[in-house]
Amino acid sequence: MIERTRPRAVSAICETWRAQGRRIAFVPTMGALHAGHLSLVRRARRDADRVVTSIFVNPLQFGPREDFARYPRALARDRALLRAHGVDLLFRPAVGDIYPAGDATRVQVTGLDQPLCGRSRPGHFTGVATVVLKLLEIVRPHVLWLGQKDAQQAAIVERMVRDLRLGVRVRRAPIVRDRDGLALSSRNAYLSPAERAQALGLWRGLQAARAAVRRRTRSAAVLRRVVKAVWRSHPGLRPDYMEVVDPRTLEPAAAIRGRVLIAVAGYVGRTRLIDNLLVAPPAARRRRGAA
Ligand code: PAF
Numbered sequence: 595m596i597e598r599t600r601p602r603a604v605s606a607i608c609e610t611w612r613a614q615g616r617r618i619a620f621v622p623t624m625g626a627l628h629a630g631h632l633s634l635v636r637r638a639r640r641d642a643d644r645v646v647t648s649i650f651v652n653p654l655q656f657g658p659r660e661d662f663a664r665y666p667r668a669l670a671r672d673r674a675l676l677r678a679h680g681v682d683l684l685f686r687p688a689v690g691d692i693y694p695a696g697d698a699t700r701v702q703v704t705g706l707d708q709p710l711c712g713r714s715r716p717g718h719f720t721g722v723a724t725v726v727l728k729l730l731e732i733v734r735p736h737v738l739w740l741g742q743k744d745a746q747q748a749a750i751v752e753r754m755v756r757d758l759r760l761g762v763r764v765r766r767a768p769i770v771r772d773r774d775g776l777a778l779s780s781r782n783a784y785l786s787p788a789e790r791a792q793a794l795g796l797w798r799g800l801q802a803a804r805a806a807v808r809r810r811t812r813s814a815a816v817l818r819r820v821v822k823a824v825w826r827s828h829p830g831l832r833p834d835y836m837e838v839v840d841p842r843t844l845e846p847a848a849a850i851r852g853r854v855l856i857a858v859a860g861y862v863g864r865t866r867l868i869d870n871l872l873v874a875p876p877a878a879r880r881r882r883g884a885a
């Protein structure tokens with residue numbers, strides 16, 4: 595595995611690969627890798643000749659009271675994992691490589707950045723869109739792999755790629771869960787065993803909502819009550835939101851007619867966690883051939 599810190603070096607290597615007709619897949623990360631990231635790498639590996647991964651804890655997407663300083667960093671382990679998973683090039687820029695002195699340009703995907711996490715994390719998605727655009731410009735991959743766990747982030751990046759005609763195919767990989775159902779996240783490392791038990795309320799709420807849809811509940815307001823009832827039995831979980839939205843536009847859906855995204859977020863102690871589930875009424879699932 596080649597490892598580079600300088601954008602120019604990464605662009606040169608990728609340019610050579612493109613000139614050789616190699617198809618490049620890109621998996622951007624902030625490190626502290628888990629099986630969710632590795633599933634992205636595995637999918638990228640299957641769908642391209644060269645896999646590029648970045649590790650960059652992007653300061654621009656953290657609010658002043660968020661966990662930038664304590665965000666888990668595990669470079670030696672990450673490097674070994676990426677090597678073992680056949681990554682060809684690891685890009686590990688310094689902050690000054692991405693945001694050189696005088697850097698002033700920001701990318702805002704208006705509208706999509708407002709609901710869900712946008713309400714409690716103002717500026718977060720501008721940070722994400724800005725860094726992803728910069729990374730895409732450096733790597734210029736054919737395919738970009740993102741995780742469904744960050745569904746709002748994926749919707750925002752997809753819209754940016756479409757609006758700016760970036761010419762990269764964006765693909766989403768399903769959420770990877772631990773055996774108990776907790777969605778994998780680098781932030782799970784912050785949780786004590788007791789906190790983890792409370793965090794599971796997020797997934798249990800989603801499961802209860804799915805079961806309600808299968809029992810023919812079609813009202814988002816009823817689903818909200820179902821989820822909140824589950825959350826009440828997890829008093830250590832401080833809910834941020836539970837929303838039923840269109841998966842692409844993130845606009846609220848009052849009724850479950852087609853496929854909707856049920857998105858949840860909450861705090862356990864100081865740790866903020868998110869999760870989501872795509873659900874559809876049985877008829878819509880049959881039409882789409884969904885499981
Ligand atoms: O999902 C993440 O890890 C980050 O938001 C990303 C896409 C690497 C941008 O910093």
